[in-house]
Amino acid sequence: MRTTPITPALVRGALDLEYTERGLLPHRLPPRARQQIPDGQLAMAESQPSGVRLVFRTTATLVELDVIATKRVFVGAPPRPDGVYELLVDGRLAGRASVTEGDTLTIDMATGTAENRQGPVRTLRFGDLPSGDKDVEIWLPHDETTQLVALRTNTTVHSAQSGGRKVWLHHGSSISHGSNAASPTGTWPAVAASLAGVDLVNMGFGGSALLDPFTARAMRDTPADLISVKIGINLVNSDAMRLRAFVPAVHGFLDTIREGHPTAPLLVVSAIHCPIHENTPGPCAFDPGGLSEGKLRFIATGDPAETAAGRLTLTTIRGELARIVKERSATDPNLRYLDGLELYGEADHAALPLPDNLHPDAATHRLIGERFARHLLQSTSAACD
Structure with a gap:
């Protein structure tokens, strides 16, 4: 040997x-x-x-x-x-x-x-x-x-040579990281990259998609042809910030990425359907009843009434991201928004529920990856124009 x-x-x-x-x-x-x-x-x-x-x-x-x-x-x-x-x-x-x-x-x-x-x-x-x-x-x-x-x-x-494939740089939460996927090639980003024929750099960090400036700078400085940022679930389930801080934080994150990638296709993706946090703020917590049964499940502990005071829910974040991208795209034609409900929505949850109330199972990772691959192929075409 x-x-x-x-x-x-x-x-x-x-x-x-x-x-x-x-x-x-x-x-x-x-x-x-x-x-x-x-x-x-x-x-x-x-x-x-x-x-x-x-x-x-x-x-x-x-x-x-x-x-x-x-x-x-x-x-x-x-x-x-x-x-x-x-x-x-x-x-x-x-x-x-x-x-x-x-x-x-x-x-x-x-x-x-x-x-x-x-x-x-x-x-x-x-x-x-x-x-x-x-x-x-x-x-x-x-x-x-x-x-x-x-x-x-x-x-x-x-x-080995890369074969001329485009490099896709992606940032997201534990779902992008691969939580509850059965294998490394079974995470939804890996599935999407394989189907779209691109090289993946996965910056999905469990519990840590929090618009951290150092993450944005790392993305800015990493060579990439296609970029996506999935925003939402960690900001809600960690109860990390209020609406007042969220909006400028999104702008700052995108501004930093654009410093290093001024014209690359950049896709802003909101959270997939997650019933416990659609209209209920965080933080989330372990479900004591689940632990007593030997199962890991999550619950939302926030008060829906406090959304009026700026506490974040997934519904709120989706609306704000759509608005932000629409405004920015007037001067950034390579910026697009993807509603995460197109990747996994309410009807999908009825057929493939989240086992722990937060993360998709292996079959759902495959489903999300297949759907996202179509958007990757569109971005690849745009990058070649």
Whole structure:
């Protein structure tokens, strides 16, 4: 077996690669942004490699990857499934694997404390791959922090070419991050990127689509042909701001992106249908009844009557985003608005309800990705004009 150094040339979808004492840690925010992160939630989310993959060309029929995965344990909550690694050959799934051991991060939501315990390096093995020269991708788990330790193959590895595909840069919440998707290629952004034939850079951060200026600057400085920003659910379920602060924050976020991408197709997307927050402000909380049944569900704890005082709901945010984009598009013809209800609306919820009242299941991720791919293809055409 031949060991190939894991270099930036082999990694796609990451904005930074941190060399640690134990391996290579992909990040989805650059160092300057990480220095400004105010909480552990975003620090954890940006280190989870949603959309990050190793990409190379080889004739190998056997591939091994040594990793250190971080297993999350939430005190009082049901165990989380192991992260999934998927190997694709020329764009088609050829193998799937997980590791059951690694570092352990124990989080106590009641006290706000977290404890990290180091664990072992484990090996993923993908065998019986087709012979001949081929493009190989190994998609890392979308929801499990992973350090890359070593890549081994039974023949030589070369850097793969992008094939001239457009780069799609997307920012959103835990739904964009991939919460409740079954695998890294099953998150709705990954599904949409595959169907539209574009290279994904996924800046979907669980619990952290909060119009943070450092995220906007990271997007500004990241090369991209197509850009989308999904805004809404985290602002409501965190009860992060009122309407007075929201409107200028959206303008500021878009202004910053436009500093680096003045003419790229930019799509502003509102939240999908979420009954608990359509007309009820946040914050959201764990449903005690669900936890007593061993199930994770969310409830809204705000008062609908307070929307008149500026507290945000999804209905309010959709209306404001549509208005903001309409006004800005008078001088920005490459800016468009997409109502998230077109991706998943009330009728979809009746057929495919959100299992935890907040996040879509695997089938719904697929549905959203298929619908969004059509908008990506429109943006790709616009970028080529």
